[in-house]
Amino acid sequence: MNRYPFIPFTIAFVFGIILGKIYSLDVLLFTYLTVSSAILFVILILKFKGKCGLKNGRFIFLLLTILFGGFYFVFSNPQKMKLPFAESHSTNALVYGKIESIELIKHDKIELILSVDSVKTHQNQYKTKFKALCKISDESFRNVNIFYNVLGVGNYLRVHGVLTKPKSIKNPGDFDYEKYLRTKNIAALVYVNKLENVLITESETDLIKNLIFTFRKKIDTILKKYHTFETYALLRSLLLADRGELDYRLKQKFVNAGVVHVLAVSGLHVGFIVLIFLLIFNRFNLYLKYIFTIAGVVFFLILTGAQPPVFRASVMAIIIIIALLTNRSTNAFNSLAIAAFIILLINPHELFNPGFQLSFSAVLSIVYFYPKMQKSIYLKFKKDNPFRKILLFAAVSFSAQIGTLPFTLLYFHKLSLIALFINIVIIPAIGFVLGLGIAVVLLGFISEWLALAYASANCWLVSVMNGIIKSVGSAGFSYLDIHNFSIYDTLLFYLLLVLLLFALKRFQNRPAKIILFLLVVMNYILFSKLDDSNLLAQNKLNIIVFDAGEGQSVLFTSGENAILVNAGKKDEFYDFGERVLLPFINRNEIKKITLGLISNVERELYGGFITLIKNKKIDHILKPKRDTLNEEEDILEEYLSYYNVKVNYIDERTYKIGNMKLYPLVFEKSGFLHKQKNGIFIISYGNVSVLMMDITSPENYYLYENIFRKLNIKIVVLRLKSKYLNETREIFELIQPEYLILNYSDKFLPEGSKDPEISFSKDIVVKNVRRNGAVMFRSNGLVTRQINWRTKL
Numbered sequence: 200m201n202r203y204p205f206i207p208f209t210i211a212f213v214f215g216i217i218l219g220k221i222y223s224l225d226v227l228l229f230t231y232l233t234v235s236s237a238i239l240f241v242i243l244i245l246k247f248k249g250k251c252g253l254k255n256g257r258f259i260f261l262l263l264t265i266l267f268g269g270f271y272f273v274f275s276n277p278q279k280m281k282l283p284f285a286e287s288h289s290t291n292a293l294v295y296g297k298i299e300s301i302e303l304i305k306h307d308k309i310e311l312i313l314s315v316d317s318v319k320t321h322q323n324q325y326k327t328k329f330k331a332l333c334k335i336s337d338e339s340f341r342n343v344n345i346f347y348n349v350l351g352v353g354n355y356l357r358v359h360g361v362l363t364k365p366k367s368i369k370n371p372g373d374f375d376y377e378k379y380l381r382t383k384n385i386a387a388l389v390y391v392n393k394l395e396n397v398l399i400t401e402s403e404t405d406l407i408k409n410l411i412f413t414f415r416k417k418i419d420t421i422l423k424k425y426h427t428f429e430t431y432a433l434l435r436s437l438l439l440a441d442r443g444e445l446d447y448r449l450k451q452k453f454v455n456a457g458v459v460h461v462l463a464v465s466g467l468h469v470g471f472i473v474l475i476f477l478l479i480f481n482r483f484n485l486y487l488k489y490i491f492t493i494a495g496v497v498f499f500l501i502l503t504g505a506q507p508p509v510f511r512a513s514v515m516a517i518i519i520i521i522a523l524l525t526n527r528s529t530n531a532f533n534s535l536a537i538a539a540f541i542i543l544l545i546n547p548h549e550l551f552n553p554g555f556q557l558s559f560s561a562v563l564s565i566v567y568f569y570p571k572m573q574k575s576i577y578l579k580f581k582k583d584n585p586f587r588k589i590l591l592f593a594a595v596s597f598s599a600q601i602g603t604l605p606f607t608l609l610y611f612h613k614l615s616l617i618a619l620f621i622n623i624v625i626i627p628a629i630g631f632v633l634g635l636g637i638a639v640v641l642l643g644f645i646s647e648w649l650a651l652a653y654a655s656a657n658c659w660l661v662s663v664m665n666g667i668i669k670s671v672g673s674a675g676f677s678y679l680d681i682h683n684f685s686i687y688d689t690l691l692f693y694l695l696l697v698l699l700l701f702a703l704k705r706f707q708n709r710p711a712k713i714i715l716f717l718l719v720v721m722n723y724i725l726f727s728k729l730d731d732s733n734l735l736a737q738n739k740l741n742i743i744v745f746d747a748g749e750g751q752s753v754l755f756t757s758g759e760n761a762i763l764v765n766a767g768k769k770d771e772f773y774d775f776g777e778r779v780l781l782p783f784i785n786r787n788e789i790k791k792i793t794l795g796l797i798s799n800v801e802r803e804l805y806g807g808f809i810t811l812i813k814n815k816k817i818d819h820i821l822k823p824k825r826d827t828l829n830e831e832e833d834i835l836e837e838y839l840s841y842y843n844v845k846v847n848y849i850d851e852r853t854y855k856i857g858n859m860k861l862y863p864l865v866f867e868k869s870g871f872l873h874k875q876k877n878g879i880f881i882i883s884y885g886n887v888s889v890l891m892m893d894i895t896s897p898e899n900y901y902l903y904e905n906i907f908r909k910l911n912i913k914i915v916v917l918r919l920k921s922k923y924l925n926e927t928r929e930i931f932e933l934i935q936p937e938y939l940i941l942n943y944s945d946k947f948l949p950e951g952s953k954d955p956e957i958s959f960s961k962d963i964v965v966k967n968v969r970r971n972g973a974v975m976f977r978s979n980g981l982v983t984r985q986i987n988w989r990t991k992l
Contacts, residue, residue: 209536211261215268216547272547292362293319294331294389295400298354300504301412303419303435304347305443307340313356313389320362329386332365333358337394346394352412353405357398360391369746369972370779371734371988372786382548411501415439418502421643422636425654430661434636436462437629440503448777449665452672454611457600457618458625460557469512471630472499473520475637489524493517507546508554514538515562531566535559553610557603564602569595589623596622601696605689612786614679617671628664632657682786687730695719734975734988735787740859740884742976743988744916744940746968747775750803751893751918751942754783755882760857761789762882763817764796764891769806776807784816791815793856796880797822798893800832803944812842821863824848858980859884885980886911890936893918893944913983914976916940931963937983940974941967 296315313331317324333356337343365388367377380386391397419441422434432444442450442462453459476495480488500513515538522534539559542549549555572594580587597619600607608614615621635657642650671677699719706712735741735756745752747767752775755762767775784792795817797805811817820839825832825848839846854861864879880891890912915936921943931939964985966974975986 205533205536205540207261208264209540211264212268212540212543213550215265215270216272216543216550218265219269219272219547220551268547271544275547288361288363289320290361291320292360292389294333294356294358294360294362296331296356296358298350298352298356299330300408301350301352303415303439303441303443304344307336307343309335309343309347309350311335311350312383312385313358315387318362330384331362331387331389332380332385333360333389333391335391335394335397337392339394342394346397348416349399351402351404352409353403354399355401355403357400358389358391359396360389363388363390367972368989370783371743371973372779372782411504415502415504418640421640421650425639425643425650427658427662429665430654430658433462433632433661433665434657437468437633438502438636438640440506440509447774449669451777452669454613455615455672455678456621456625456668457607457615457678458621458668459611460561461625461629468629468633469496469499469509469516471633472496473516474630475634486524489520493520496520507549507552508558511538511542511549511555511558514541532563535562535566553606556606557610560602560606561599564600565595565598568598568601572598592626593619593623596626605684605692608681608684609686609689612681612684612782614681615677616679617677621668621671624667625664628660632660632664635660680785682788683731683733685730688727691723691727695723733787735789736977740887740978740980742889742914742978744942744966744968744974745775745779746972747779747807747942748803748969749944750775750801750806751798751916751944752780752807753891753916754780755859755884755889756789757858757884759790760793760859761791762794762796762856762859762861763792763808763811764880764882765798765804765893766795766807766811768803769809770802774807774810776810780807781810781814781816784811789816792817793819794854794861795820796861797835798880798891799823800835802831804893805835809838812838812844817844819845819847821847821849821854821861881912884978887913887978887980887983889914889916890934891916912936913978914938914940916942918942918944920944936963938974938976938985939963939965941965942969943967 294313294315295317296313299312299314301312302310311333313333315327315329315331317326319325335343335346337346364386365377365380368375419435419439422438423431426434428444432446435444436442445462450459450462453462473492473496476492477488479495480491483491496513496516500509503509515535518534518538518541519531542555573591576587576590576594580590600618604614635653639650639654639657642653699716702715703712706715737758739757741754741756743754745754745767747765750767751765752767753764755764763780766780769776792811795808795811797808797820800823805822808817808820822835825836836846849863851863860883862881862883864881879893882889882891888911892915912934913936915931915934915938917939919941924941968974973988975988976983977986978984
């Protein structure tokens with residue numbers, strides 16, 4: 200280890216951070232252990248002045264490093280942020296604070312971090328300090344842009360809006376927004392829907408921060424001015440580290456094709472920046488060339504807002520450049536260890552960041568595997584030609600994929616089968632896109648004609664590149680869905696990989712090496728199955744009421760059968776089927792939805808089915824009878840016909856699906872205008888019945904009062920408008936379910952507003968999915984109990 204002096208030290212530090220994460224020990228205990236070890240180390244050094252003493256002290260030093268890593272992690276661990284006053288939600292709050300940072304405008308919405316110093320809610324005033332993420336919008340997009348250009352970092356604001364704490368995971372597989380904001384020490388969200396509710400009380404600015412923001416804003420304006428939106432969104436991601444304008448579906452195609460790494464500004468992009476600056480400063484002497492290149496990397500880091508991925512890559516790049524500049528004998532492994540230590544010393548939580556794991560595993564894998572592959576390629580292809588260069592480039596890509604494979608499966612749940620080949624095309628293309636983008640920005644200050652010429656070339660290149668990615672990313676053969684891949688599988692992969700590499704050195708016979716490789720693969724497949732689990736019990740009824748916003752989606756499964764009642768909304772901004780349902784179905788290995796039920800023909804209810812049908816996850820739909828006067832129904836019917844989906848119309852027929860029975864409640868003699876579109880259904884399993892109601896008028900409830908009294912209803916899933924909530928209280932007092940699951944269909948409630956609450960005189964458990972997230976139940980046909988799905992993930 201004398202060649203790699205920093206590696207044991209960094210490994211010990213990382214091990215300490217992991218211990219701090221796993222055991223979450225008290226800061227005082229870690230402090231005691233660290234100080235005790237330090238004292239012991241000093242005593243050992245003073246007592247044994249010879250080499251023997253120092254050698255024995257190495258163990259104590261590494262132990263001290265481990266304890267310091269644990270202490271440092273626990274000490275810097277951000278606590279769960281709470282609003283520093285009693286009210287966790289206020290729809291009428293006055294918030295005063297200073298702008299700490301401003302994000303680039305997204306979809307005509309302004310987002311900024313506010314350093315709050317006082318809050319006034321419901322006649323109470325609090326003098327307190329915390330950070331809040333403020334989201335400002337208005338019906339007039341033009342006014343939003345005008346206000347955005349007036350704002351400056353350091354301005355003092357008075358904001359009148361909705362103050363609320365961030366939401367945690369709402370549906371299985373969701374992104375934990377609360378945890379994400381906690382890492383940034385953000386305790387609250389502030390929603391403002393009218394610009395008149397925001398007032399700049401002090402226009403003083405933070406000189407450096409505001410200068411950086413102004414420069415980023417100017418570059419963003421130039422990119423938007425000269426490029427198509429598709430190219431602008433990509434360049435905004437590559438140059439400004441802001442993916443807010445990238446289309447979600449396009450990002451999924453990048454994932455499927457195995458090239459999603461090019462969208463996140465990281466080592467690849469910093470490497471391109473280094474090459475660009477080395478070319479620009481090529482005529483300078485060695486010292487100036489490297490110093491200016493370091494300055495260029497630092498400038499790019501500042502320009503991107505010092506995002507963690509850019510910071511990691513910049514640190515690694517600067518360390519390597521400094522080593523070359525000082526003519527120091529170094530090696531890539533040691534440089535990587537130094538870079539990792541510096542990054543973790545600044546923020547130990549980066550160790551558990553997917554970007555950190557992907558970046559370092561990729562570089563480490565390239566450093567180890569690429570020289571071996573390069574040597575083999577040189578032996579077989581001694582002449583320098585284009586084919587050899589392609590092979591060398593492919594070797595770099597393949598080396599990176601070996602190291603990042605487990606993390607790719609862990610976080611993206613997809614194995615790209617074409618990543619090796621597509622990267623050969625896409626990575627050089629991204630280099631040209633980045634270079635042309637920088638040229639457009641520079642020319643934008645000089646010549647509009649030249650800027651437009653370069654931008655036109657870039658738009659064409661991006662169009663071709665995205666076309667290729669969309670084609671291969673949509674092809675079924677391009678990737679495999681991998682589910683239930685856990686952190687245990689990741690650790691097992693690396694352990695067996697290290698053992699395999701260690702053992703292969705001791706085998707000279709090629710057949711023996713092949714046999715060893717196959718044995719390792721077989722053992723990995725065997726042992727990786729040990730922790731596989733499924734959220735859904737096979738021999739029972741599983742009920743999941745998803746949080747689908749103002750829409751609705753309820754999934755029933757029993758054995759291999761599944762009924763999906765409504766599928767949430769789909770519009771140009773959000774597809775519930777794509778974001779929530781499809782990943783859930785794949786992750787829990789549901790082969791196909793046996794029956795999809797549409798209670799009412801509304802986009803908020805049937806939209807998610809479109810994605811499921813496209814992905815061949817459902818081929819039987821039950822819906823209300825077609826209303827030829829409803830254009831929405833015409834669109835849906837044409838779509839179902841195009842994909843050859845079997846359609847049944849709701850009547851008094853009972854549907855038996857496995858051990859589940861579905862009863863639509865239809866009353867031909869009710870005289871009600873929409874008598875066949877009331878959205879009332881019962882699903883029974885043994886002696887357990889679930890009543891689902893989607894009625895938009897309070898008069899409808901009383902049409903079915905006598906039926907409800909006769910049923911043994913355990914769970915009621917209700918979707919309604921919030922203004923009708925109190926009018927429905929009596930009917931539920933009569934039904935007496937064990938659980939009432941509420942979901943409000945109000946489309947125009949202000950973002951962040953609080954849903955109204957309901958209580959009963961009798962013992963009925965009420966759950967509001969929009970507030971509390973998805974609710975899950977499990978039943979054996981006699982007893983039904985609620986399941987905490989969050990602990991099962």
